[in-house]
Amino acid sequence: MAYSDKLMDHYENPRNVGSFEKGDDSVGTGMVGAPACGDVMKLQIKVNADGVIEDAKFKTYGCGSAIASSSLVTEWVKGKSLDEAMAIKNTAIAEELALPPVKIHCSILAEDAIKAAVSDYKQKHGK
Amino acid sequence: MTTEFSRDFFQLFGLSRRFALDSQQLEQSWRAAAAAVHPDRYASSPDAEKRMALMQATQVNEAYQTLKSPLRRARYLLSLQGVDTQEETNTSMPLDFLMAQMEWRESIEEARDSSDVDALEALSSRLRSDKRALEAELGEALDRAADLDAAAVMVRKLRFLEKLDQEIGDAIETLLG
Secondary structure, three states: OOOHHHHHHHHHOOOOOOOOOOOOEEEEEEEEEEOOOHHHHEEEEEEOOOOOEEEEEEEEEOOHHHHHHHHHHHHHOOOOOOHHOOOOOHHHHOOOEEEEEHHHHHHHHHHHHHHHHHHHHHHOOOO | OOOOOOOOHHHHHHOOOOOHHHHHHHHHHHHHHHHHHHHHOOOOHHHHHHHHHHHHHHHHHHHHHHHHOOOHHHHHHHEEEEEEOOOOOOOOOOOHHHHHHHHHHHHHHHHHHHHOHHHHHHHHHHHHHOOOOOOOEEEEHHHHOHHHHHHHHHHHHHHHHHHHHHHHHHHHHHHOO
């Protein structure tokens, strides 16, 4: 199967791998998993006082497409508001990385991870 | 033997429609059913009958494969009751379960990277006991509580465990091979 250069780049040089302190009030953590392939994704956002995501980290166990999808969204969310981050669609991720149809679920996983991280942050702050 | 295609897989083997299953009885029923529709028995029959026998043989095997595997059996039981297990679409698993999944993956990776077959074998036996516990829970949810939503979550969990099982197996095979 031929993968796009962008996908290979994110897979070989994943951005923002790691984690923040979960207890930190400015951090929102999202964890999701895809039963069909066993992939597990943890995605964290660090939000500043203005409600802007200033940093993001991820840790993903899964195939190359899942790693690339999470790497890409950690780049995308930086500088975005929470609402803007919530608006990220899996189709945009899939298109950017030119994911083959059988790997679309990896982009869904990344979208769900962002949503879970934002919800976790909002919950922490009683919003 | 006449097989009605409208019968479900349990009826096909004269089993009651539940998760708990006597695997010996399944095995025997399958052998008997498979023998009855075996293509060899229809070698001199008209083409239409041959085709019918072949379709029945396929159904009998599909039924056996489905009922033999706890995961597939549970999924099938849920589908008979109109419940989709959402294994392709539902990504929100209980947090503690996902944390445990991460730890499993880390342990497997560590053992693989240090070529530690004993550690992988230990993980494999721990996983098998986790799987047995989950299957017992699944039986409880399906056969006693009839809690179909809980059972669907358990099917998704079991799917993760099967994947881990496969990863550990692959790692051991690579190291020993």
